[in-house]
Amino acid sequence: MRDFTKNDIRLFIALCSLGLVAPILFPAYINQLSFAWIFVVIALSWDMQGGHMGYNSFGNIVFFGVGMYAAASFQILPFFSLGDWTEAGGVQTFEHSVSQYFSGYALGILFAAIAAVATAFIFGNLILKMRGHYFAICTLALGVAIGEVFASIEILGAGQGLSLAVWPRGFLDDTYRRLFFYYQGFLLFVLCFLSISYIIRTRFGMTLNAIRDGEDKAESMGLNTNFYKISSWILSAFFIGLCGALVGHLVGFIDPIDVAFSGATYGIWMIIMAIIGGKGRLWGPVIGALFFHAFNEIFWTYFLGWQRVALGLIIVIIVVFFPEGILGFFQVRKKSSVSALSTQPQQQKK
Amino acid sequence: MNKKISKLILGFSALTLLLVGSATAKVDGDIVTLGAAVSLTGKYSTNGKHTKNGYDLAVKRINENGGFKVKGKTYKIAVKYYDDESTPARAAQLAERLIKQDGIQFMLGPYSSGLTKAMAPVTENYKIPMIEANGASRSLFTKGYKYLFAILTSADQYLAGAVDLLAEKAKEEGRSLKTLKVAVAVENDPFSLDVRLGAVEKVNKYKMKLVLDEKLPKSLDDMAAILTKVRALKPDLLIVSGHAKGAATAARQIDQFRVYVPMVAMTHCDSAQIEQKYPVGAENILCAAQWHKKLTYSDDDNLFGDGNDYVDIFTREYGYSPPYQSAESSTAIQVYVDAFKRAGSFNPQKVRNAIAKTKLQSFYGNVKFNQYGQNIAKPMVLLQVINSEYNVVAPTKWASTPLIYPRPK
Incomplete structure (x- = not known):
């Protein structure tokens, strides 16, 4: 078990201070900054299995979508009929009052977490016994299948999608709305980072590493690997579910396939971000997510219509020339590093 | 090491903010x-x-x-x-x-x-x-x-006119509206579901039979399964809506599988350019349009x-x-x-x-615009592909060519 080094703490504090003041320094960018924290959280959460445990899941988007739908629908349910709200071609208009909006909001967030955790528990029991490619393919199919299921649930709007409750009319200035979401994203980052950095230093984290490095050996040592695998997936689902809820509110409209269960964007991004930064390392996904988000935004501005090609190229370059990710690259160059940045595979094996 | 990472993080943040x-x-x-x-x-x-x-x-x-x-x-x-x-x-x-x-x-x-x-x-x-x-x-x-x-x-009015047209033709032939069969296949997206809604409302109004009511597969590149059903059910009208890709697939496969339906109505024919790309399948298809030259x-x-x-x-x-x-x-x-x-x-x-x-x-x-921001001053038109050209066939006020019905086999 390794302690949080002083440098880690300094870095974390620096990042937090930056996070606290960023919206004041760059008021026009609050929305993008909110997404930056969300990206960091989904990458960190994915890395719990993908990196630390060695289970490459393509299906974590399920928790994202489930969280998003739960947050949206439980904000509506206590006050209006969800069926009327989503009715195709309906003519009614609905508006939340200030108290309705926020009480519903809190309820939605709560249910987003519950729904995501429950989903992880159920599917974890079913599919986490699979390993390697079988697990990866199964989770990929799971993401697609659940998306299709949600696209056919009439009460959630089916293919029409689900519009979220709008910010109460006339309540506080728009800047406060954006800050409201921003600081939640930021808080989520702090919580997620602290939990994961704590967990990977405990026996629990060691077990996850043991599963990655040799599941059979871990089992033969008497570890109930299934328990650890499901628990880590649940933790991951908790954070990704909350991210889904936030993204739902930030986007304002849920399309089942293109927003909620969008395997081709958020689903694959969370993996790419972890890989770019360096998976299985605490700071890897953080750096990967910030890098990815920054370049994403830049390409959108300067390579209109070609942004995906440019981004694809960057990913190819990183995978080919920096297979250990950005962080891994620096660590390999400076082999001497003994920092806590490394729950790095090679060092674990020693 | 951590200094490097701090620099990296700061660098990225600065870069984003500067470059966006x-x-x-x-x-x-x-x-x-x-x-x-x-x-x-x-x-x-x-x-x-x-x-x-x-x-x-x-x-x-x-x-x-x-x-x-x-x-x-x-x-x-x-x-x-x-x-x-x-x-x-x-x-x-x-x-x-x-x-x-x-x-x-x-x-x-x-x-x-x-x-x-x-x-x-x-x-x-x-x-x-x-x-x-x-x-x-x-x-x-x-x-x-x-x-x-x-x-x-709005989308619900795109193909409602096609159902009206079918009813009109059936009346001319002296057929009972209740015997008419309509098949609907649409993409599972907000627009197409609304198109479906408008058409189905009309079908119910005329008490016609809705014999098929399906969603096109998400990729929109194959509707063979649906067309097989259509062939078996022999509807009088087939309605397809799935943006440009759905229109292209329908026109292509209707020809490929030799599916015959007396009246076929779609959206987005012209943006998919079906009359040029699939001239055989596209012939005599009805197309909903917001506008025509x-x-x-x-x-x-x-x-x-x-x-x-x-x-x-x-x-x-x-x-x-x-x-x-x-x-x-x-x-x-x-x-x-x-x-x-x-x-x-x-x-x-x-x-x-x-x-x-x-x-x-x-x-x-x-x-x-009405109070909801909708343009209420303009009707939809229905075009028909005749000799690979679009002609206005409905509403009657602007019809430049008589409707060809049923489509020749």
Whole structure:
């Protein structure tokens, strides 16, 4: 078990201070900054299995979508009929009052977490016994299948999608709305980072590493690997579910396939971000997510219509020339590093 | 080591903030910049391009004619584009970005109802007017939006006319309406579901039988399973709606599988150019259109002239005949210019109020908004592909050619 080094703490504090003041320094960018924290959280959460445990899941988007739908629908349910709200071609208009909006909001967030955790528990029991490619393919199919299921649930709007409750009319200035979401994203980052950095230093984290490095050996040592695998997936689902809820509110409209269960964007991004930064390392996904988000935004501005090609190229370059990710690259160059940045595979094996 | 990481993180943050572009004003000197996120990539890229070309052509034309005058000063127009990649999540983010970072105060719509649904809450929050020409879902107009204006007819009316037409023909033949069978296959997206809704309401009204009611597969590139059912069920009318890709697939496979239905109605035939790409399958298919060049409307502002003039100008510029998606997009710009002139100001609130009071005719049709921001001054038309050409067959007022019914086997 390794302690949080002083440098880690300094870095974390620096990042937090930056996070606290960023919206004041760059008021026009609050929305993008909110997404930056969300990206960091989904990458960190994915890395719990993908990196630390060695289970490459393509299906974590399920928790994202489930969280998003739960947050949206439980904000509506206590006050209006969800069926009327989503009715195709309906003519009614609905508006939340200030108290309705926020009480519903809190309820939605709560249910987003519950729904995501429950989903992880159920599917974890079913599919986490699979390993390697079988697990990866199964989770990929799971993401697609659940998306299709949600696209056919009439009460959630089916293919029409689900519009979220709008910010109460006339309540506080728009800047406060954006800050409201921003600081939640930021808080989520702090919580997620602290939990994961704590967990990977405990026996629990060691077990996850043991599963990655040799599941059979871990089992033969008497570890109930299934328990650890499901628990880590649940933790991951908790954070990704909350991210889904936030993204739902930030986007304002849920399309089942293109927003909620969008395997081709958020689903694959969370993996790419972890890989770019360096998976299985605490700071890897953080750096990967910030890098990815920054370049994403830049390409959108300067390579209109070609942004995906440019981004694809960057990913190819990183995978080919920096297979250990950005962080891994620096660590390999400076082999001497003994920092806590490394729950790095090679060092674990020693 | 950690210093390096700190540097990396700080570097990235700084880089993003520096490179994503600094905020500029929407009215800079004599240039008024409108903002738009359109689909340049992804599943709607074909129609996204038609939308962009429509906007660009009107902008070019206005600027070539010397711009427009507001309170004696002449202004020109520019459009700031982003690519929404056909995903609503991106569209909403880009709307934020256009407004907050690029300082845009007048928005143009994206392509498709789903993306418009994602952008509308954003423009509404910032009280920025958005004139959209490609989001037809009825649900856009039930949210109480005050800053959203659509210059097109809502989606439920696209193919309802085809059911009317079938009823009319059956009456002529002396058939009972109750014996008529209708099959519906639509994409599972906001627009197509609304198209279905409008058609099904009519089917129920006439007490016809809805023998097939299916969703097209998400990829929209194969509807063989549905067509097999259609062959077995022998409906009198087949309705297909799935944007350009759905139309192309239907026209192609109806021919490939030799499926015969006396009346076939679709949306987006012209933007998919089915009459050129699949001339056999496309023959005698009915197509819903917001506009056709043969309709006798002409510009109040003389920007293009009438429908035929628009087609000529567009074809010269882009090398293909404009589908209605381009026509309505061009008119969105005309509506803005008209509103700027009447508002005598570039204050978004004043412009919004001016837009709400719009009453104009363009080559595309009449534009007048109801309280929900819907254009109520313009009907849909039904075209039929006859000898690989589109001809207006309904409503009767504009019909240039009699309907060919049933389609020859």
